[in-house]
Every structure is written in structure tokens, then in C-alpha cells.
Amino acid sequence: MLKKLFSHTAIYGLAPQVSKIAGFLALPIITKELTSSDYGVYGLLTAYTTAISVLSILGLRLILVNSFYHSPGQYKWAWRQLYGFLNLWNLVYGLLLAVLVFVVIPPEAVDNRWLIMVLNVIPIVFFGQTSVVGLTYYQLHQMPMQIAIRSFIFGVLTVGLNVILIAHFKMGYMGWFWSNFIVGILNNISYWYPLNVKFKMTPIYNFKWRFIKKSLKVSLPVVPHHYSSYLLDSSDKVVMDLEKISTSDIGKYNVAYSVGNMFNALGVAGGYAIGPLMNEKYKKNDDYGARDLVFVMQIVFFYLTFIGSIWMKEVFQIMIRNASLSQLYPLAIVIVMSYNYRPMYLGAVNKLFYKEKTKFLWKLTLTAAIINVSLNLILMPFYGYKVAAFTTFAAFLYMGYAGFYYKIFKEINVANYYQFGWLLATIVLAFCAYEIVEYGVITKIVISIVYSVIAAVLLFKLNKKF
Numbered sequence: 001m002l003k004k005l006f007s008h009t010a011i012y013g014l015a016p017q018v019s020k021i022a023g024f025l026a027l028p029i030i031t032k033e034l035t036s037s038d039y040g041v042y043g044l045l046t047a048y049t050t051a052i053s054v055l056s057i058l059g060l061r062l063i064l065v066n067s068f069y070h071s072p073g074q075y076k077w078a079w080r081q082l083y084g085f086l087n088l089w090n091l092v093y094g095l096l097l098a099v100l101v102f103v104v105i106p107p108e109a110v111d112n113r114w115l116i117m118v119l120n121v122i123p124i125v126f127f128g129q130t131s132v133v134g135l136t137y138y139q140l141h142q143m144p145m146q147i148a149i150r151s152f153i154f155g156v157l158t159v160g161l162n163v164i165l166i167a168h169f170k171m172g173y174m175g176w177f178w179s180n181f182i183v184g185i186l187n188n189i190s191y192w193y194p195l196n197v198k199f200k201m202t203p204i205y206n207f208k209w210r211f212i213k214k215s216l217k218v219s220l221p222v223v224p225h226h227y228s229s230y231l232l233d234s235s236d237k238v239v240m241d242l243e244k245i246s247t248s249d250i251g252k253y254n255v256a257y258s259v260g261n262m263f264n265a266l267g268v269a270g271g272y273a274i275g276p277l278m279n280e281k282y283k284k285n286d287d288y289g290a291r292d293l294v295f296v297m298q299i300v301f302f303y304l305t306f307i308g309s310i311w312m313k314e315v316f317q318i319m320i321r322n323a324s325l326s327q328l329y330p331l332a333i334v335i336v337m338s339y340n341y342r343p344m345y346l347g348a349v350n351k352l353f354y355k356e357k358t359k360f361l362w363k364l365t366l367t368a369a370i371i372n373v374s375l376n377l378i379l380m381p382f383y384g385y386k387v388a389a390f391t392t393f394a395a396f397l398y399m400g401y402a403g404f405y406y407k408i409f410k411e412i413n414v415a416n417y418y419q420f421g422w423l424l425a426t427i428v429l430a431f432c433a434y435e436i437v438e439y440g441v442i443t444k445i446v447i448s449i450v451y452s453v454i455a456a457v458l459l460f461k462l463n464k465k466f
Contacts, residue, residue: 006222016136016321017435023209025325026159026162026166026329027261027319027320027321028269028318028319028321029167029321030162030163030165030166030167030175030319031319031320031321031325032321033166033167033170033172033173034166034172034173034252035251035326036247036248036252037212037247037248037251038172038173038251039107039173039251039254039255039380040106040108040110040246040248040249040250040251040254041106041173041247041251041309042176042177042254043110043237043248043249043250043251043253043254043257044080044104044237044238044241045101045104045105045106045109045116047235047236047237047238048100048104048238049097049100049101049102049120051100051235051238051360052093052096052097052100052445054256055096056090056093056124056129057129057132058086058089058220058223059219059220059221059222059223060082060085060216060219061085061132061136061351062218062222062356062415063078063082063215063218063219063220063335064078064079064082064133064136064216065140065275065279065353066078066138066218066353066354067349069279069283069341070141076199076201077199078208078211078215079133079137079202080201080202080203081207081208081211081212082130082133082207082212082215083130083133083201083202083203083204084203084204084205084206085128085207086128086129086133086214087128087129087203087205088205089128090125090128090129091125091126093124094121094124097120097121097124098117098120098121101113101116101117101121102117102121102144102362102375106241106247107247108247108314109173109266112174115174115177116435117175119177119178119180120177120180120181122181122185123181123184123185123188126185126188127185127188127189127192130188130191130192130195131188131191133185133191133195133201134190134192134194134195135147135191135193137199137201137218137276139272139276142277146194149189149309149335149437150187150190152188154183154186154190155188156184158179158183161175161178161179161182161183161403162175162176162179165178173291176297181321182311190337191302191408193210197203216226216290217365221361221362224271224361224362224365224466225439234387235369235370235372235373235376236253236257236376236391236392237250237253239252239373239377239380239384239388240380240388242375243380243381245380245385247386250385250386252328252385252386253324253328253329253331253378253386253389255320256329256331256335256355257329257335258334259278259312259332259336260332260335260336260338260339260357262306262337263305263308264339265303266304266339267339267342268341270297270301270342270343270346271342271346274293274297274346274350275346276351277290277293277351278293278294278346278354279350279354280288280352281293282350282351287351287413287414287415288415290347290350290351290415290460291347291379291415291416291417294343294344294347295462296459296462297343297346297411298340298343298344299455299458299459299462300455300459301339301340301342301343302340302425302426302429302455303336303451303452303455305336305339305340305429305433306429306432306433306451307337307448307451307452308335308431309332309333309336309337309430309434309437310433310436310437310439310444310447310448311334311437311448312329312332312333312437313337313438314436315329316328316332329437330434330437331386331389332431333430333433333434333437334390334392334393334430334434335389335392335393336388336428337393337429337430337433337434338392338393338397338430339396340384340390340400340426340430341396341397341399341400341401341426342400344400344401344404344419344422345399345400345401345403345421346403347404347417347419348364348401348403349361349364349403350399351409351413352403352408352409352412355412357408357412360395360406360409364402364403364405364406365399367402368395368396368398368399368402369395369397371391371394371395371398372391372394372395375387375391375394375395375433376388376391377380379391393430397423397426397427398431400423401419401420401422401423402446404417404419420446422462
């Protein structure tokens, strides 16, 4: 079980996060050719486009997952209707995205306004949610190698394109947009053929409106939930724009966040991997088994984020070949440690998803989002862009742990998650990492060894339970 959790986490997370991982690997080469303004333009536009990305699928991935488990003999009929509906809906969504890009383009990128708009919209108009449906099919059938192959090919391609377009052709921020466009098209094509031809999962455009309305009734409450996640994850840069913080400073924050995105990718990977395994436990009424999977994931997160954080200074010196940008490692530590919320968050919400108790979720995530945005609006005028890392940390912790105290979760939960102990451990480890990063190399090696032994012992004990 643990082997499946770890291997699937490594595989499932790569496909949707390949551009982030590839971008990180290319940093030593491309950062020499980029300015903080380049990072600002790309980060700001990405933040704005992410603002409406939750509308692209309308929360219907939840229906794809639940129909697979609840109606295993008829799920293909449901999926084909949803696929057809989403293809048509994405024409509307593409128009909304185009208007948004046109309106919010920063002054530094006005000359490329139309091209950026086209590069963002074309994959959506021509393919809709093909990659999402295809990825979900392989995930739920537990066919990780299908995703692994695509992840490797497109990851290498993204790295190559970033290096060629940014480092060789000196395209600056436009190199990212072109890379994302090319890889996005090819990734969708790779899912389109097996989905439509091999598995006969062709979209039904003459869908049953009654079924679509019933599905949307369950899925739409998830949209505010996912939008709140955006407000936590990406809205910082939008608030900076509203507060008239320079594109250069926004770019600096985006550099620090680029490392945090690696651990966000890990969290998404863990969600893809642990979701089906927890659903199998819930199907057998084994809440304690599902909880122990969350504990394993939490220990692994603590290990990776803490080790990564105490060596963050050295990572920035190696990966960020820009004197001013390489000094932003303290912000990266706060952002990285904030992603420790993810395992416990999944522990609270996955059963709610399984039971289709989705109406509650927006309360949890929207409250966390309001905390984040409000603190940014209050504190940013006094403390500048750097305070956004600390407000993100606070808001993520709320979202990760508050769900356990809501009445709806208590009504369906059986196992004790010891959430307060995990919360306290997150805060202590974050504080320690922020201090230890300045220690000497020898001291950090000793700390890393001792911490590795402790993590290995804890995982060994949990492995015995499995």
C-alpha cells in the first residue's frame, strides 16, 4: 500500500505540474537572461488567468470520479456527456479568458497583447478538457505508466523549449508563453487519441440536460471551493498589482514562489495518488486505514519541506544565477513550509468529496481566502510585497486544519486525526527551518542526518500497521 502511495504520488503529480517542474530545472540557465520584470509580467498574467481557470471545468471532475466509483457499469455514458458539455462550455470560457488577458495586460507587455491572448486561448478552444478527462481515466484505472511516459516526454520538451526560447533566442517572458502553448497542444493530443479512439470515450453533444443539471447541482458548490484555493495560491500578485507595487517587485516574489510551486506540485501529486486509495478505504468503511495514509503523507511532507528549507540558501545560490534574486530564499522557506497544510487538508475533505457533501467546502476555503486577501490588503502598504509569504502561511494553516472542527465533518468522521498536534509540529518546524537555514554546512548536514533517521523510524512504524 505504501509503495503504491509513493510511486503513484511521484507519477500522477508530474502530468499537470510538468511545466512548473521543468521551469525549476531550467532556472540556472534561463535566470541569467531574465529580469525581475520578466518574472513580474509572467507571474501577474498567470495569476489573473488562474483567477478564472476554476470555471473551465465547473467542478465536474468530481462527477467524473464519483460516477466511476458509484456507477462502475455506466460511468462511460456519464463521462461522454460531460465531455461533450465541457467541449461546448470551453468555447465560452475561452472568450472570457481572451477578454481578461486583453484587459489586464501589464504595460511592459502591451506590444505582445494579442499574441499572448491567442497563445492562452487556442488550446482551450480546440481541445476543451481532453487532458483532464484523459488524466482522470488513467488515474482512476490506476495506470500510472501512461501518465509517467507523458510526464517524461513533455517535461523534457518544456525544459528544452524554455532554454532555447529564453536563453538562446532571448525572448524573455514570451518564452514561457510559447513553451506552455506548444506543450499544452501536444499534451492534449496525446490524450485525445486513446480517449476518443481506443476507449471509445467520444463526446456526446446531444447530452441529456437533466443529467447535466443534476451534475452541476453537485459540482458547482465545488467551484467557490476551488476559487478560494486560487485566492490563497495566486491572488497575492493581483493584490500587489492593485496596491501599485512595481512589476519588478512582483517578479521578485514570483521567483521565491517558483520554488514553492515545486511543493505545490508535490501536494497535487499526493492528492491524485492518495484520493483513489482513500476512496477504496471508505468503500470498505475503513476510516482508520484512510487516516493512516494521510499520516504517512504528512510525515513525508514534513521531511521534504524541512530538508528543502534548511538548504534553501544553497539551492538559490546554485539555481538562481542572479545576484539580487538569489537573496530571496527566506521568503521561499515560508512559502514552502506553508504547503505542509496539504495532507491534513486532504484528510478532512476527501471523505466529504466521497460522500458528496460539497456544499460545506466553500465555507472552509473561502474563509481562508478572505483571511489571506484581507491581511494582504491591510499589511502590504506597510510591509511591502514580502509580507504576502507570511499571510499565505497563516491562511493555508487555517484551510488545512479548520475543516476538522466543522459540524459536517464530525458527523461523518470516525477516526481521530490528532490535528492539533500536527498543526503545532508545522509551526515549530517552520520556525526552526527559518533559523537553521543560516547555519553552517556541517551543522546542517548533521541536522539532516538526525532528522532523516527520525522520519525513517516513524514511517517504519506506520508501515508495520499496513
